[in-house]
Amino acid sequence: MRQRLTVEAYTAGILSGDRIILSRAITLIESRLKNDRILAKKVLKNILPVTGKSLRIGITGVPGVGKSTFIEAFGKHITGLQKRIAVLTVDPSSKKSGGSILADKTRMENLAHDPLAYIRPSAAGLSLGGVAKNTRETILLCEAAGYEVIIIETVGVGQSETLVRGMSDFFLLLMLAGAGDELQGIKKGIMEMADVVAINKADGVNKSFAEQAVGAYRNALHLFPKPESGMDTQVLACSALDGNGISALWELILQYQEATLQNGYFDKNRQNQNLEWMHDHIRQTLEEQFYENTALKKALKTTEKSVTEGRELPVAAAERLLESFFKTRI
Amino acid sequence: MRQRLTVEAYTAGILSGDRIILSRAITLIESRLKNDRILAKKVLKNILPVTGKSLRIGITGVPGVGKSTFIEAFGKHITGLQKRIAVLTVDPSSKKSGGSILADKTRMENLAHDPLAYIRPSAAGLSLGGVAKNTRETILLCEAAGYEVIIIETVGVGQSETLVRGMSDFFLLLMLAGAGDELQGIKKGIMEMADVVAINKADGVNKSFAEQAVGAYRNALHLFPKPESGMDTQVLACSALDGNGISALWELILQYQEATLQNGYFDKNRQNQNLEWMHDHIRQTLEEQFYENTALKKALKTTEKSVTEGRELPVAAAERLLESFFKTRI
Numbered sequence: 035m036r037q038r039l040t041v042e043a044y045t046a047g048i049l050s051g052d053r054i055i056l057s058r059a060i061t062l063i064e065s066r067l068k069n070d071r072i073l074a075k076k077v078l079k080n081i082l083p084v085t086g087k088s089l090r091i092g093i094t095g096v097p098g099v100g101k102s103t104f105i106e107a108f109g110k111h112i113t114g115l116q117k118r119i120a121v122l123t124v125d126p127s128s129k130k131s132g133g134s135i136l137a138d139k140t141r142m143e144n145l146a147h148d149p150l151a152y153i154r155p156s157a158a159g160l161s162l163g164g165v166a167k168n169t170r171e172t173i174l175l176c177e178a179a180g181y182e183v184i185i186i187e188t189v190g191v192g193q194s195e196t197l198v199r200g201m202s203d204f205f206l207l208l209m210l211a212g213a214g215d216e217l218q219g220i221k222k223g224i225m226e227m228a229d230v231v232a233i234n235k236a237d238g239v240n241k242s243f244a245e246q247a248v249g250a251y252r253n254a255l256h257l258f259p260k261p262e263s264g265m266d267t268q269v270l271a272c273s274a275l276d277g278n279g280i281s282a283l284w285e286l287i288l289q290y291q292e293a294t295l296q297n298g299y300f301d302k303n304r305q306n307q308n309l310e311w312m313h314d315h316i317r318q319t320l321e322e323q324f325y326e327n328t329a330l331k332k333a334l335k336t337t338e339k340s341v342t343e344g345r346e347l348p349v350a351a352a353e354r355l356l357e358s359f360f361k362t363r364i
Numbered sequence: 365m366r367q368r369l370t371v372e373a374y375t376a377g378i379l380s381g382d383r384i385i386l387s388r389a390i391t392l393i394e395s396r397l398k399n400d401r402i403l404a405k406k407v408l409k410n411i412l413p414v415t416g417k418s419l420r421i422g423i424t425g426v427p428g429v430g431k432s433t434f435i436e437a438f439g440k441h442i443t444g445l446q447k448r449i450a451v452l453t454v455d456p457s458s459k460k461s462g463g464s465i466l467a468d469k470t471r472m473e474n475l476a477h478d479p480l481a482y483i484r485p486s487a488a489g490l491s492l493g494g495v496a497k498n499t500r501e502t503i504l505l506c507e508a509a510g511y512e513v514i515i516i517e518t519v520g521v522g523q524s525e526t527l528v529r530g531m532s533d534f535f536l537l538l539m540l541a542g543a544g545d546e547l548q549g550i551k552k553g554i555m556e557m558a559d560v561v562a563i564n565k566a567d568g569v570n571k572s573f574a575e576q577a578v579g580a581y582r583n584a585l586h587l588f589p590k591p592e593s594g595m596d597t598q599v600l601a602c603s604a605l606d607g608n609g610i611s612a613l614w615e616l617i618l619q620y621q622e623a624t625l626q627n628g629y630f631d632k633n634r635q636n637q638n639l640e641w642m643h644d645h646i647r648q649t650l651e652e653q654f655y656e657n658t659a660l661k662k663a664l665k666t667t668e669k670s671v672t673e674g675r676e677l678p679v680a681a682a683e684r685l686l687e688s689f690f691k692t693r694i
Contacts, residue, residue: 078679079677079680086674304674305673308671308678311679312667312681312682313682316654316682316685316686317647319683320650320651320654321647323690324650337642341639341642342635342639343635344416344634347409349405349408349641349642352646353645356650360653
């Protein structure tokens with residue numbers, strides 16, 4: 035691993051918008067090494083006062099829906115408005131971040147070369163909790179580096195949509211028009227999370243299907259309860275290919291932000307997300323303290339063996355380990 | 365709440381197969397009161413040596429698939445073989461167990477009156493973790509009371525299928541035949557968990573559709589990787605109404621048990637489940653210790669307020685609380 039910088043160097047680099055230092059800081063917060071974590075905490079504390087000012091947009095959609103092309107078109111629209119945009123991807127199924135950097139930059143090549151855009155691939159994490167922690171902190175770092183719009187993209191594996199929804203101000207569901215079966219195969223819960231459903235690839239021969247799908251989804255969404263934001267879920271068609279609907283979508287998002295800032299939901303949502311973040315961090319730290327407790331490691335191994343072999347009841351074994359754990363903390 | 369019995373009375377009652385005492389013991393393990401938990405632990409420890417001998421069958425299927433009618437027919441088949449069967453339902457969405465007892469017994473009236481059957485409705489739990497804990501312990505109590513087959517039924521809300529799979533020896537997915545769209549709308553992951561897929565309501569005009577569906581699922585399952593058990597997922601049609609396929613299904617289950625006992629998977633699976641149980645218990649207890657720590661409750665409230673109001677970074681707040689927590693444990 036590369037040499038670490040000082041807390042001051044990370045802080046100053048991030049605040050000046052230096053992408054190389056930003057990238058190194060993100061690598062730092064993703065590290066599980068103890069010294070890195072101490073360093074990362076100090077950096078985060080320093081940059082905290084200048085975070086929270088971006089618009090955080092979560093985007094999901096099944097593979098094949100054209101997420102990368104969409105994000106590229108959407109991102110270029112935003113940088114065209116002279117706004118700085120960061121794109122983070124959350125993929126709990128990816129084992130390691132290293133390999134996908136090139137892939138992510140390749141699939142959004144135009145955006146990757148835009149000086150107003152910053153693309154950061156998948157946070158590597160052993161657990162969904164680890165992915166969540168890394169992504170939340172990466173959002174803060176990007177905000178401190180001056181990015182005004184943060185896209186958090188997810189591939190929709192397991193619980194990742196809920197996780198991304200839980201750190202976004204706005205949640206966009208990308209879909210494709212089918213031929214008559216528009217409502218098939220969508221996880222009901224995901225639909226309910228969306229602030230906007232965008233039917234992508236509304237171009238060429240597909241355009242009229244997309245418009246039919248818009249109608250079908252609008253009808254379907256009538257059956258859903260009103261979202262907590264007070265804002266009805268919007269449906270529109272768009273095309274990353276010819277750019278149709280992209281600027282309309284951005285306007286919708288701005289309207290959503292404006293309205294929820296006024297009705298108080300925007301701040302309330304952020305507050306709840308912060309609380310959730312705190313509790314996630316508590317749960318995660320408790321587990322880490324337990325499982326990374328060196329005094330306990332040997333006992334843990336022996337106990338796993340005795341439980342596996344049926345010589346001890348799982349609950350009794352757990353209680354015994356917990357008792358030792360709390361003793362080592364004295 | 366009713367008077368508690370002594371540890372000895374619970375133990376003797378359960379071991380003698382007394383259903384009333386069994387029910388009261390289950391209520392005891394579901395209790396969150398501290399004294400009840402101490403008592404429950406002692407009872408569990410006493411009965412441990414006579415647990416683990418049942419065949420644990422998890423059953424899932426979407427609402428409308430006819431789970432209750434199926435379980436009743438299946439249960440009656442098993443009691444007809446002079447085997448004792450217990451039916452537990454896991455419904456993480458139910459807020460309270462009290463209300464559903466009558467409902468569960470009503471919807472399986474024949475089985476409920478069978479002296480060889482015992483039906484226990486949904487474990488009430490605030491969290492999925494709580495539901496899991498209660499259900500696992502209930503399985504042990506039922507085994508100690510002499511039930512040889514334990515059905516764990518789930519409604520398939522959220523993660524409940526994974527949870528039930530994680531405490532079963534055998535997992536059954538109930539499905540309905542559609543007209544041509546047999547493979548729509550199934551969560552892929554659930555299909556992969558099943559040891560047998562049973563197409564229910566294969567009776568009357570529906571019979572030929574069910575047989576088509578069996579073919580379609582068999583074809584689809586070829587595309588799946590071989591299950592870890594070494595046993596291919598079986599597909600059959602059945603009817604709770606006229607009893608077709610019920611005894612064939614029971615034979616399949618016995619064959620599965622026999623084969624996995626021989627290839628070692630049966631025991632390996634139980635061992636892994638025990639390990640998982642231990643780790644779940646550890647995680648859950650750590651959280652309980654933290655959140656139910658009286659010395660911390662006031663600080664937790666104040667901190668939640670300061671995080672909500674944006675005066676403190678969630679992570680910093682969490683760290684501060686954790687530090688106090690470990691201090692109170694000295």
